[in-house]
Amino acid sequence: xxxxxxxxxxxxxxxxxxxxxxxxxxxxxxxxxxxxxxxxxxxxxxxxxxxxxxxxxxxxxxxxxxxxxxxxxxxxxxxxxxxxxxxxxxxxxxxxxxxxxxxxxxxxxxxxxxxxxxxxxxxxxxxxxxxxxxxxxxxxxxxxxxxxxxxxxxxxxxxxxxxxxxxxxxxxxxxxxxxxxxxxxxxxxxxxxxxxxxxxxxxxxxxxxxxxxxxxxxxxxxxxxxxxxxxxxxxxxxxxxxxxxxxxxxxxxxxxxxxxxxxxxxxxxxxxxxxxxxxxxxxxxxxxxxxxxxxxxxxxxxxxxxxxxxxxxxxxxxxxxxxxxxxxxxxxxxxxxxxxxxxxxxxxxxxxxxxxxxxxxxxxxxxxxxxxxxxxxxxxxxxxxxxxxxxxxxxxxxxxxxxxxxxxxxxxxxxxxxxxxxxxxxxxxxxxxxxxxxxxxxxxxxxxxxxxxxxxxxxxxxxxxxxxxxxxxxxxxxxxxxxxxxxxxxxxxxxxxxxxxxxxxxxxxxxxxxxxxxxxxxxxxxxxxxxxxxxxxxxxxxxxxxxxxxxxxxxxxxxxxxxxxxxxxxxxxxxxxxxxxxxxxxxxxxxxxxxxxxxxxxxxxxxxxxxxxxxxxxxxxxxxxxxxxxxxxxxxxxxxxxxxxxxxxxxxxxxxxxxxxxxxxxxxxxxxxxxxxxxxxxxxxxxxxxxxxxxxxxxxxxxxxxxxxxxxxxxxxxxxxxxxxxxxxxxxxxxxxxxxxxxxxxxxxxxxxxxxxxxxxxxxxxxxxxxxxxxxxxxxxxxxxxxxxxxxxxxxxxxxxxxxxxxxxxxxxxxxxxxxxxxxxxxxxxxxxxxxxxxxxxxxx
Ligand code: ADP
Ligand code: ADP
Ligand code: ZN
Ligand code: ZN
Numbered sequence: 001x002x003x004x005x006x007x008x009x010x011x012x013x014x015x016x017x018x019x020x021x022x023x024x025x026x027x028x029x030x031x032x033x034x035x036x037x038x039x040x041x042x043x044x045x046x047x048x049x050x051x052x053x054x055x056x057x058x059x060x061x062x063x064x065x066x067x068x069x070x071x072x073x074x075x076x077x078x079x080x081x082x083x084x085x086x087x088x089x090x091x092x093x094x095x096x097x098x099x100x101x102x103x104x105x106x107x108x109x110x111x112x113x114x115x116x117x118x119x120x121x122x123x124x125x126x127x128x129x130x131x132x133x134x135x136x137x138x139x140x141x142x143x144x145x146x147x148x149x150x151x152x153x154x155x156x157x158x159x160x161x162x163x164x165x166x167x168x169x170x171x172x173x174x175x176x177x178x179x180x181x182x183x184x185x186x187x188x189x190x191x192x193x194x195x196x197x198x199x200x201x202x203x204x205x206x207x208x209x210x211x212x213x214x215x216x217x218x219x220x221x222x223x224x225x226x227x228x229x230x231x232x233x234x235x236x237x238x239x240x241x242x243x244x245x246x247x248x249x250x251x252x253x254x255x256x257x258x259x260x261x262x263x264x265x266x267x268x269x270x271x272x273x274x275x276x277x278x279x280x281x282x283x284x285x286x287x288x289x290x291x292x293x294x295x296x297x298x299x300x301x302x303x304x305x306x307x308x309x310x311x312x313x314x315x316x317x318x319x320x321x322x323x324x325x326x327x328x329x330x331x332x333x334x335x336x337x338x339x340x341x342x343x344x345x346x347x348x349x350x351x352x353x354x355x356x357x358x359x360x361x362x363x364x365x366x367x368x369x370x371x372x373x374x375x376x377x378x379x380x381x382x383x384x385x386x387x388x389x390x391x392x393x394x395x396x397x398x399x400x401x402x403x404x405x406x407x408x409x410x411x412x413x414x415x416x417x418x419x420x421x422x423x424x425x426x427x428x429x430x431x432x433x434x435x436x437x438x439x440x441x442x443x444x445x446x447x448x449x450x451x452x453x454x455x456x457x458x459x460x461x462x463x464x465x466x467x468x469x470x471x472x473x474x475x476x477x478x479x480x481x482x483x484x485x486x487x488x489x490x491x492x493x494x495x496x497x498x499x500x501x502x503x504x505x506x507x508x509x510x511x512x513x514x515x516x517x518x519x520x521x522x523x524x525x526x527x528x529x530x531x532x533x534x535x536x537x538x539x540x541x542x543x544x545x546x547x548x549x550x551x552x553x554x555x556x557x558x559x560x561x562x563x564x565x566x567x568x569x570x571x572x573x574x575x576x577x578x579x580x581x582x583x584x585x586x587x588x589x590x591x592x593x594x595x596x597x598x599x600x601x602x603x604x605x606x607x608x609x610x611x612x613x614x615x616x617x618x619x620x621x622x623x624x625x626x627x628x629x630x631x632x633x634x635x636x637x638x639x640x641x642x643x644x645x646x647x648x649x650x651x652x653x654x655x656x657x658x659x660x661x662x663x664x665x666x667x668x669x670x671x672x673x674x675x676x677x678x679x680x681x682x683x684x685x686x687x688x689x690x691x692x693x694x695x696x697x698x699x700x701x702x703x704x705x706x707x708x709x710x711x712x713x714x715x716x717x718x719x720x721x722x723x724x725x726x727x728x729x730x731x732x733x734x735x736x737x738x739x740x741x742x743x744x745x746x747x748x749x750x751x752x753x754x755x756x757x758x759x760x761x762x763x764x765x766x767x768x769x770x771x772x773x774x775x776x777x778x779x780x781x782x783x784x785x786x787x788x789x790x791x792x793x794x795x796x797x798x799x800x801x802x803x804x805x806x807x808x809x810x811x812x813x814x815x816x817x818x819x820x821x822x823x824x825x826x827x828x829x830x831x832x833x834x835x836x837x838x839x840x841x842x843x844x845x
Contacts, residue, residue, distance in 0.1 A: 015034055015090055016033045016057070016402075016433075017032050018032070018033070019086045019088070020086030020087065022085065023051045023056045023059075025047075025048050025459060026051050026052060026056070026084075026462045027463050030464075031052075033467065034433075035090065035433045037449050038428055038436065038447050039449045039450075040437075040438050041053045041438070042438065042450055042453070043453035043481065043768060044461065044770055045738065046456075046461060047453045047455075048454075049453050050406070051462075053404055053436075054096065054437075055083055056085050057402070065094075093401050095402070095404070097389045109376050109377060110388060111313060116373055121143060123353070124142050124302050126345070126348045127304070127346075128302040129302065130302055131301050134298060134301060141298075142302075149296060149299055150296070153288070154289065157287070158286070158292040159287055160284065160287050162284075163259045164283060168220055168258045173209065174207065175204060176202070181208075183281035192253050195234075196255045197219065199243065202219065219257065220257060220259055222257040223257065225254055226254070226255050227255075230252065230253040232250040293311075295309070305327075313373040313374040315373075316371065316372055317371055318813070321364055324353045328350065328353050328354050330350075358395065362394045365422060366390065366416075366423055367532045367812065368384065369813070370512075370532075370811075371388075371533070386405070386408055386410070391423065394427055398430075399431035403427060404435045405434065407439060408436060408438070412440075413794050414442070416531060417442050439768050447470055450466060452465045452467075452479050454479060454480060455478045455480060457724045459696065461724075465478050465479045470485070480770045484769040496802075498524070500522050500524075501521075501523065501582050502581070502582050503579065503582035503757075505517065505518045505544065505580070506580045509575065509576040510538050510542055510577075511817075512535050512816055513538050513543065513817045518806065518819060520544070520582075525803045526791070526802060526804040526805070526806060527805050527806070527825075529793065529805060530816065530820070531809060533812025533816060534808040534810075534811065534812055534817070535817040540759060540761070540792050541591075541792065542575060543575035544759065547575060547577065548586065548589045552583075552588070586755060586756070586757050587756070589758075590756055590759070591758075592743045592747065592759070592763065594766065596736075597731045597734065597743065602649070604729055604730050604731055605697075605717070605725060605729050605742055606727040609713050614707070614710045614713070615635075615692060615704075618704075619632070619682055622684055625682045637651075642676060642678075643674060644673065646668065647674070651667055651672040652665060652672065653666075653668070674693075675689055675690055687703070692727065694727075695726065695727055696727075697718050697724070697727065698724065700714050701718060712749060717742070720778055737765070752786070752787065754787055755787070756787045756788070758782055758790070763779075783803075797843070799825060799840060800843035804823070804824060805823065805840075806819060807836045810833055820833050820834045826844055
């Protein structure tokens, strides 16, 4: 049945009609989708689901909305974000609840995203218990972001930052010329400061520790900012001579002491990267005035249920809910003295408490009860953040809108999926439409309507295979989804492999883990399971990763996504605990995650995998290239000589927009070719370097068929299912699942020594069941080569096929943090306490 196709006027009522959609890989598709329904978009990773749901439907709704509000926005969006589609009729306004990787707005927390913090501030202001004699405070006085509320000592940061000689000059055997003052800026600005010191008569060639204390103190701590003549490129002796002879200086330079530089950059810089850089030269301690609570003393003296607002914000929402429920249900025990004295306050408290309670209920339903209101959003997983936004929407009282969601089941244990479905149904019941991109079979099965996109990925996808009620998909032979959604039998697990050793962890304390012991089997595949918030990531992605990195002397690459705001909020999270044994067998640790592999169009698949190095050498070896003395660097868009000067080899230019995130537009000179015309004259076979970057992996496999080095990399990329991607596909355009597979491919093409620990946090996010099978095969080949693989996972197929399972729980937050069951899956499924056991049993018969 394809009752949507070719629908006439009669059946088009209540439908969103899309005609001629061509965004990304979509093949000029027509599709009719019902409103006021739960519609799930399915298909393999890269098939075009997001291009349809987000790139076309949401983008168009967004564009119409912006057009209606602002002619200025209209101009911008005409140039920039018009989806490739002929027409869309019947489209309501849309709200996207997308999983955002990367830091959302600064200083946001669970409380601010859910607006619960506002309600609490109102509650404290209007119905709090004030010490006698203290005047009532406004709600703003309970906010750390306002002058009325912020602790005056730490300006609402909760920590005091300071710098010392040791923190700014980590190695005092270096001279100033050798960058002893590591805290100072690098590059030109650093050189400028050094030249100024030369003019001022300081010795920049003596080891730092041999300089007089007075000089060292002035350089580091002065607030003076003298402006002096600078003789760039002169030696100290030449500078002295020039000063004596009053020669014309290169320019006038202004000095800034190291402390002043660090503190003002940290306070004022717009760049998270700069903030992060200077933060490493600062020491921080808890603010002695507010003890990290970030509020003024008079605000902290106001209590509700015996707690100040900072204390109440640090409770898990589950605890908060119990508190407010007691209050709303009017149990005498929850009454305070103040209630009796001020009945009008009690009424206000009751009203606000009811509102808070209703909001908390939805959050608890969505399995988020273990979070506290003060928790900062950058420390949440993308799935948690999306569910938080979803819960907030359930309470927004909007109707007649389309919610577009991106895999809301991400991070959810199967035990929590029911609650998610309930929340989605509530939104629908209030008169809304839900467009959901999803891979979780239970969500697909409970949809009113399925839109299956495919059959393959990229070029091989982009068609609508089916659009209609789920049952009708049964007859669509081409659909990959059909195989899983109607599968009667789950495949049983295979017989587990024997570990070749154990990595013993002892006394792990972090987040909700308290003095936990755990053993990770080596040389096999382990799944770590448990409900959301039980402590899986704390144990694996935080504690294990940090401890192993520490012992192997491996640096964990700075997380690009963590905004500097984090640094302001909390001391670095280091796990207490140790590795007792088992490390002998490990030499390397690799995390394969879904984080983007780059932030700019400069990094792409070919560069990331190392494939491009081989290709550039092939170009440099051509006759014409040799006659012009071009080396491999000529064909790099990171090197000046060969690249397009306008866009510096990016192929696009960054357009800064007021109030909106900046966007990339094609380069007006090279039109995306990235190289200068001279470079493009060099051909390998019949293609220039830019045309080679435009080849898909599969096409390149043919093109380079007699180049084994290139073949090897290409083959792995094709094996992990990325044959449809272009070599030069910018890293910024890869989906999370695609980025993950590029990383895996990069690992798979290495020579395997069997000594690597691979750690993956929910690797199946964004993957269709058929992609999951493929991923599983790749991970198995790593284990077959002797490596150890540990995944944090909710996908029961993966768990059932593991060699070993570590199940955490029993609940979330305070109610979790324990290991509930361990062993091969066939054993764990017998556990009485484990919530995972029930779901695992379906895989064994
Ligand atoms: P899905 O959501 O089904 O995983 P997508 O809609 O994200 O698939 O991607 C469909 C195809 O479009 C893929 O080949 C992907 O690489 C490509 N694509 C996605 N985003 C962009 C983009 N911004 N620019 C160019 N191609 C893109
Ligand atoms: P899971 O991975 O099983 O979902 P987590 O390890 O993320 O669970 O969380 C376990 C507990 O630790 C939860 O109560 C969570 O709120 C808390 N937690 C996790 N990460 C942080 C963090 N960065 N800061 C504060 N608390 C955290
Ligand atoms: Zn303070
Ligand atoms: Zn250019």
